[in-house]
Amino acid sequence: MGIIPKSLKTLTLELQRLPGIGPKSARRIAYFLFSLPQERLTFLGDSFKDLKQSVTTCSFCNMLADTNPCEVCGDATRELTSLCVVADHMDVYAIERTAGYKGMYFVLGGLLSPVKGHGPADIAGAGLIKRLHQLKKMQKNNNRLEVIFALSPTTEGQTTALYLKEELKNEFGDNLLLSRVAVGISVGTDIDYVDTYTLQEALKGRSLL
Ligand SMILES: [Zn+2]
Known part of the structure; x- marks a missing residue:
């Protein structure tokens, strides 16, 4: 595993923790993400960052x-x-x-x-x-x-x-x-x-x- 760049390894391990994603799929997604242009990755990164901040829970229905x-x-x-x-x-x-x-x-x-x-x-x-x-x-x-x-x-x-x-x-x-x-x-x-x-x-x- 030493030959795999550290960032790709970390990303693969994180993706593996998602529901329904096994080690093989995680690796494939990580390499796919790496192939994307930087601006797409920045946009994705921002979406992750905003996720908890922009989404609220409706106090009436719990949605x-x-x-x-x-x-x-x-x-x-x-x-x-x-x-x-x-x-x-x-x-x-x-x-x-x-x-x-x-x-x-x-x-x-x-x-x-x-x-x-x-x-x-x-x-x-x-x-x-x-x-x-x-x-x-x-x-x-x-x-x-x-x-x-x-x-x-x-x-x-x-x-x-x-x-x-x-x-x-x-x-x-x-x-x-x-x-x-x-x-x-x-x-x-x-x-x-x-x-x-x-x-x-x-x-x-x-x-x-
Ligand atoms: Zn509601």
């Missing part, structure tokens, strides 16, 4: 954003009657790409996982309750606020949804409409290949034609 409130929470055209609860920022981006949801969001920042040692303190349950109180105050015509759980259909996602359901029931009684996104068969899938659990959930969550 990473340029401003506080974020674009969604500050958008007067969004519907205040539904709040979609997600585990991660990336989930918001995925739902926004569908262009089919016009309500608000709340990012938990994780899921409950006894196996990984993630308990209630590791998710923003208190922040969710605070946000729901804010939204309830903003409701016009006594609209019932809907909380949509868009959490992965895994043990962790289900445990988190059940825990929060209880918390919200304790805090708001029956004043909230609680729902979860449908679990079922992917578009284009042959039913024959769907696992039993998914098929059971798909049957439970069937909708009228």
